[in-house]
Amino acid sequence: MEESMQEAxxxxxxxxKADQPLVPSITNTVTINxxxxxxxxxxxxxxxxxxxxxxxxxxxxxxxxYINVGTIFPLYQESIPRTIKALNAAGKPWVLDPVAVGxxxxxxxxxxxxxxxxxxxxKGNASEIMGLxxxxxxxxxxxxxxxxxxxxxxxxxxxxxxxxxxxxETGGAVVVSGEVDLVTDGQAVYASSGGSELMSHITGAGxxxxxxxxxxxxxxxxxxxxLSGVNAFNYAGQRAAQKTxxxxxxxxxxxxxxxxxxxxxIASNPCQREEEA
Amino acid sequence: MEESMQEAxxxxxxxxKADQPLVPSITNTVTINxxxxxxxxxxxxxxxxxxxxxxxxxxxxxxxxYINVGTIFPLYQESIPRTIKALNAAGKPWVLDPVAVGxxxxxxxxxxxxxxxxxxxxKGNASEIMGLxxxxxxxxxxxxxxxxxxxxxxxxxxxxxxxxxxxxETGGAVVVSGEVDLVTDGQAVYASSGGSELMSHITGAGxxxxxxxxxxxxxxxxxxxxLSGVNAFNYAGQRAAQKTxxxxxxxxxxxxxxxxxxxxxIASNPCQREEEA
Amino acid sequence: MEESMQEAxxxxxxxxKADQPLVPSITNTVTINxxxxxxxxxxxxxxxxxxxxxxxxxxxxxxxxYINVGTIFPLYQESIPRTIKALNAAGKPWVLDPVAVGxxxxxxxxxxxxxxxxxxxxKGNASEIMGLxxxxxxxxxxxxxxxxxxxxxxxxxxxxxxxxxxxxETGGAVVVSGEVDLVTDGQAVYASSGGSELMSHITGAGxxxxxxxxxxxxxxxxxxxxLSGVNAFNYAGQRAAQKTxxxxxxxxxxxxxxxxxxxxxIASNPCQREEEA
Numbered sequence: 073m074e075e076s077m078q079e080a081x082x083x084x085x086x087x088x089k090a091d092q093p094l095v096p097s098i099t100n101t102v103t104i105n106x107x108x109x110x111x112x113x114x115x116x117x118x119x120x121x122x123x124x125x126x127x128x129x130x131x132x133x134x135x136x137x138y139i140n141v142g143t144i145f146p147l148y149q150e151s152i153p154r155t156i157k158a159l160n161a162a163g164k165p166w167v168l169d170p171v172a173v174g175x176x177x178x179x180x181x182x183x184x185x186x187x188x189x190x191x192x193x194x195k196g197n198a199s200e201i202m203g204l205x206x207x208x209x210x211x212x213x214x215x216x217x218x219x220x221x222x223x224x225x226x227x228x229x230x231x232x233x234x235x236x237x238x239x240x241e242t243g244g245a246v247v248v249s250g251e252v253d254l255v256t257d258g259q260a261v262y263a264s265s266g267g268s269e270l271m272s273h274i275t276g277a278g279x280x281x282x283x284x285x286x287x288x289x290x291x292x293x294x295x296x297x298x299l300s301g302v303n304a305f306n307y308a309g310q311r312a313a314q315k316t317x318x319x320x321x322x323x324x325x326x327x328x329x330x331x332x333x334x335x336x337x338i339a340s341n342p343c344q345r346e347e348e349a
Numbered sequence: 350m351e352e353s354m355q356e357a358x359x360x361x362x363x364x365x366k367a368d369q370p371l372v373p374s375i376t377n378t379v380t381i382n383x384x385x386x387x388x389x390x391x392x393x394x395x396x397x398x399x400x401x402x403x404x405x406x407x408x409x410x411x412x413x414x415y416i417n418v419g420t421i422f423p424l425y426q427e428s429i430p431r432t433i434k435a436l437n438a439a440g441k442p443w444v445l446d447p448v449a450v451g452x453x454x455x456x457x458x459x460x461x462x463x464x465x466x467x468x469x470x471x472k473g474n475a476s477e478i479m480g481l482x483x484x485x486x487x488x489x490x491x492x493x494x495x496x497x498x499x500x501x502x503x504x505x506x507x508x509x510x511x512x513x514x515x516x517x518e519t520g521g522a523v524v525v526s527g528e529v530d531l532v533t534d535g536q537a538v539y540a541s542s543g544g545s546e547l548m549s550h551i552t553g554a555g556x557x558x559x560x561x562x563x564x565x566x567x568x569x570x571x572x573x574x575x576l577s578g579v580n581a582f583n584y585a586g587q588r589a590a591q592k593t594x595x596x597x598x599x600x601x602x603x604x605x606x607x608x609x610x611x612x613x614x615i616a617s618n619p620c621q622r623e624e625e626a
Numbered sequence: 627m628e629e630s631m632q633e634a635x636x637x638x639x640x641x642x643k644a645d646q647p648l649v650p651s652i653t654n655t656v657t658i659n660x661x662x663x664x665x666x667x668x669x670x671x672x673x674x675x676x677x678x679x680x681x682x683x684x685x686x687x688x689x690x691x692y693i694n695v696g697t698i699f700p701l702y703q704e705s706i707p708r709t710i711k712a713l714n715a716a717g718k719p720w721v722l723d724p725v726a727v728g729x730x731x732x733x734x735x736x737x738x739x740x741x742x743x744x745x746x747x748x749k750g751n752a753s754e755i756m757g758l759x760x761x762x763x764x765x766x767x768x769x770x771x772x773x774x775x776x777x778x779x780x781x782x783x784x785x786x787x788x789x790x791x792x793x794x795e796t797g798g799a800v801v802v803s804g805e806v807d808l809v810t811d812g813q814a815v816y817a818s819s820g821g822s823e824l825m826s827h828i829t830g831a832g833x834x835x836x837x838x839x840x841x842x843x844x845x846x847x848x849x850x851x852x853l854s855g856v857n858a859f860n861y862a863g864q865r866a867a868q869k870t871x872x873x874x875x876x877x878x879x880x881x882x883x884x885x886x887x888x889x890x891x892i893a894s895n896p897c898q899r900e901e902e903a
Contacts, residue, residue: 094775101378101655102385102397108656108829113873118829119726119775120656123698126730133729133775144400146424147700172396175410176403221371221396221410273608275385275395318605319390328872331827378655379662379674421677423701449673452687453680498648498673498687550885552662552672595882596667 073262077299078339084292084300085335089115093290096121096130097283098152100142100171103276106323107138107283113331114304116287122147127155132162135290138283139191140169142222144179152182156189165192165289165297169282172222173203183207187241192294194238195247195282197224198231205234210241228254232261245294247285249278253302257295264299264343266306268313270322281305284330303341308333350539354576355616361569361577362612366392370567373398373407374560375429377419377448380553383600384415384560390608391581393564399424404432409439412567415560416468417446419499421456429459433466442469442566442574446559449499450480460484464518469571471515472524472559474501475508482511487518505531509538522571524562526555530579534572541576541620543583545590547599558582561607580618585610587618627816631853632893638846638854639889643669647844650675650684651837652706654696654725657830660877661692661837667885668858670841676701681709686716689844692837693745694723696776698733706736710743719746719843719851723836726776727757737761741795746848748792749801749836751778752785759788764795782808786815799848801839803832807856811849818853818897820860822867824876835859838884857895862887 096119099107108118119134121127122145131137137159139152159166168191170183187208196204199219205211211234218225228250235246239258248254251269255262271277285301292300311333312325373396376384385395396411398404399422408414414436416429436443445468447460464485473481476496482488488511495502505527512523516535525531528546532539548554562578569577588610589602650673653661662672673688675681676699685691691713693706713720722745724737741762750758753773759765765788772779782804789800793812802808805823809816825831839855846854865887866879 092774094777096775100397102381102395104656105382105659105829109874112827112829117775117777118656120654120697121730123700123730123732126698126733129729130775143397144403146400175406176398176400178400179403220369221373221394221407223371223394273389275382275389316605317609318602319608320386320601320604324601324874324878325872327874328870331873332871377674379658379672382659420674421680423677452683453675453677455677456680497646498650498671498684500648500671550666552659552666593882594886595879596885597663597878597881601878 073343073345080292080296081300081303082335082339084288084296085304085338087291088287092117093135093287094119094133095136095138095287095290096134097138097140098122098127098155099138099140099279102142103279106276106280109327110280110330111283111287113327114284114287122151124151124154127151128158131155131158131164134164136164136286137166138286139166140171140279140282141179141182142171142279144176148182149178153185156186160189167191167193167195167282167286167289169279170194170196170200170204173200173207190242190244192244192289193247193285193298194242195249195285197249197278198226198228199224201231201238201246201248202226202234205237208241210237228252245298247298247302249281253306255298255302261346262299262343263346264302264306264341266342267309268322270313270319271309273319274323299343300338303343304330304333304338307338307341350620350622357569357573358577358580359612359616361565361573362581362615364568365564369394370412370564371396371410372413372415372564372567373411374415374417375399375404375432376415376417376556379419380556383553383557386604387557387607388560388564390604391561391564399428401428401431404428405435408432408435408441411441413441413563414443415563416443417448417556417559418456418459419448419556421453425459426455430462433463437466444468444470444472444559444563444566446556447471447473447477447481450477450484467519467521469521469566470524470562470575471519472526472562474526474555475503475505476501478508478515478523478525479503479511482515485518487514505529522575524575524579526558530583532575532579538623539576539620540623541579541583541618543619544586545599547590547596548586550596551600576620577615580620581607581610581615584615584618627897627899634846634850635854635857636889636893638842638850639858639892641845642841646671647689647841648673648687649690649692649840649844650688651692651694652676652681652709653692653694653833656696657833660830660834663881664834664884665837665841667881668838668841676705678705678708681705682712685709685712685718688718690718690840691720692840693720694725694833694836695733695736696725696833698730702736703732707739714743721745721747721749721836721840721843723833724748724750724754724758727754727761744796744798746798746843747801747839747852748796749803749839751803751832752780752782753778755785755792755800755802756780756788759792762795764791782806799852801852801856803835807860809852809856815900816853816897817900818856818860818895820896821863822876824867824873825863827873828877853897854892857897858884858887858892861892861895
């Protein structure tokens with residue numbers, strides 16, 4: 073990674089710890105607590121809402137926003153579009169987590185509608201990134217995309233092209249989470265490693281990362297924020313994995329390590345800028 | 350327990366670890382995270398939904414399903430019946446957790462409607478098993494059944510007859526959770542021990558067991574799946590209790606131990622087949 | 627603190643451990659699991675509901691009730707007023723947690739409606755206590771009250787007058803949570819210390835305290851219950867903080883310590899009755 077990018081990451085992580093930005097969410101009920109605790113551990117201030125008027129109010133009050141469609145409720149038909157409209161009107165960055173894209177009528181309608189709204193950062197596993205690119209008409213409709221519920225059946229490298237196309241479409245950044253996370257702004261592609269296999273043995277590791285990306289998006293441009301998030305999460309994950317062999321204690325250590333991680337350590341996590349294809 | 354049953358349990362636990370079956374849920378918001386983490390710790394793939402069309406889609410996509418009515422929402426009036434219809438049309442096994450049966454109009458209506466739908470496995474505490482048997486007209490309507498919110502005021506042995514009647518009604522298996530768990534297919538009754546008193550000092554131990562039963566139901570007949578679940582949970586609970594005296598650390602160790610438990614160890618957990626009455 | 631108050635706290639904590647009162651909740655989805663586990667760790671029996679008829683049924687069945695408006699759903703328009711009506715008709719104590727007062731139409735409407743209903747105990751951070759007093763017309767409408775999402779931008783001492791006015795309005799007790807918690811019945815003001823800075827680095831410390839207050843409200847007058855809750859929480863928090871430097875392990879130890887805390891130890895937590903102003 074370029075030294076200038078390392079410095080930008082360090083400054084972003086420091087700014088979050090110093091300012092504790094308010095970063096509200098509309099997110100799923102399964103991992104909502106973990107998302108909030110992850111955001112707080114990094115230095116952010118979390119607030120979760122469901123109602124349309126509260127989404128719009130929080131879009132105004134917050135510095136960034138996290139939208140995760142993991143568990144769809146009927147009221148999202150109104151609250152998600154209205155929140156996004158308020159975010160874009162106010163020029164606030166927001167992170168989209170297109171969980172289980174392709175399942176369900178309302179989920180599909182909401183995710184299609186986000187193409188025009190242009191999320192600042194999109195984060196998903198490989199199946200989700202490929203699925204969203206297909207839903208937005210950016211991938212060949214004949215290309216096969218498979219998932220297993222909320223889990224991926226593809227590797228991040230398989231989703232590399234889809235990630236770049238999504239980033240070019242939005243003008244923001246895209247993160248493909250996996251054993252090695254890919255981050256792209258549509259041109260450059262970075263690969264961040266150091267996480268743990270145990271990440272896949274807890275629910276919500278991806279959601280926690282998404283919430284974390286939104287916190288950093290409050291304090292940096294999309295690519296820097298995305299790189300800050302994946303490197304913070306991988307750094308903490310690697311240290312947590314050294315302390316335990318079980319998934320529940322791993323989750324506990326992951327939050328503790330994220331809380332204790334210094335900006336310097338996060339900026340020094342192994343992360344390679346890949347050669348242009 | 351018969352040696353053949355021990356072998357069947359071991360095979361079931363191994364199959365889950367090898368195949369990581371997708372086992373979606375409609376479950377309560379209180380313990381939804383614990384249910385997902387329990388399912389994943391055992392080797393399953395979890396996915397939680399609320400919407401009717403997503404319940405039906407997940408019934409098709411999954412290998413089994415968990416339905417827990419702990420916290421009722423209005424949209425369940427449509428989503429639970431439609432999901433069950435899809436499950437039964439596809440011949441997929443599903444586990445019912447009739448939490449707080451007897452409270453509320455919609456809860457009562459939904460649980461009554463499940464008599465015809467015949468859940469593959471029913472799991473509840475003693476009060477819930479007795480309450481469901483009464484709601485389905487299988488117990489004398491004069492028989493007194495008491496509960497305290499979501500907690501039981503009866504012992505599993507008091508619910509023995511109700512459990513057998515329910516299993517005979519559905520043709521599946523029934524689990525009565527408690528200090529010693531009872532498992533029956535309507536004829537044989539097994540008693541699995543080894544859990545911990547600390548189980549009653551955390552919320553969702555019963556829900557976690559229910560979600561776990563659904564994972565094993567993906568890979569075995571109802572009785573084998575039920576015995577796999579209770580023995581896995583009791584084995585992990587006993588080991589977790591040796592490591593701590595507090596409920597929150599107990600919950601953490603419970604998930605860690607479940608993740609690390611070998612199929613052989615689970616199949617060897619103390620479990621007696623009781624003499625016919 | 628007066629010796630008679632210490633004795634009353636000890637008796638209250640003992641009664642909860644002995645009787646395990648059922649204390650249902652309508653509470654937010656972010657911290658619902660932590661609230662339940664906190665209530666259970668202290669000896670209570672938790673049960674969470676959303677539907678109006680179930681709120682009313684649980685108001686009847688329970689010994690006290692916890693209402694936290696952290697995450698508003700449309701169905702609360704019916705379920706919260708109906709539950710409160712049932713609570714007051716039955717003379718059951720209830721605790722109000724006016725999270726994020728001032729945001730959103732339905733939240734505002736519900737919180738305004740509670741002025742007449744007179745919650746037994748109100749608990750909030752300083753911004754929430756000041757905001758509720760203002761919403762109820764008890765504070766000068768020109769007084770500035772600021773918050774950051776669900777977080778406070780004021781100290782408990784700044785909310786001292788608002789707390790006293792609220793307690794005088796309801797005839798109950800008010801708790802202002804913060805580094806030092808204030809408790810008042812409208813006349814006397816107590817300051818309980820001993821908690822941990824780590825409390826502010828997890829989500830739901832305030833909600834957990836609110837749920838705990840409701841458990842103690844089942845067994846004592848409002849002031850005694852409020853003092854029991856804050857001292858139990860601070861005692862456990864201080865001990866937990868001695869065992870860890872990270873927020874997730876702190877939360878685990880907090881619940882473990884609460885479970886293990888003796889009534890004597892809780893009653894002996896540092897808590898000063900302040901001189902009348």
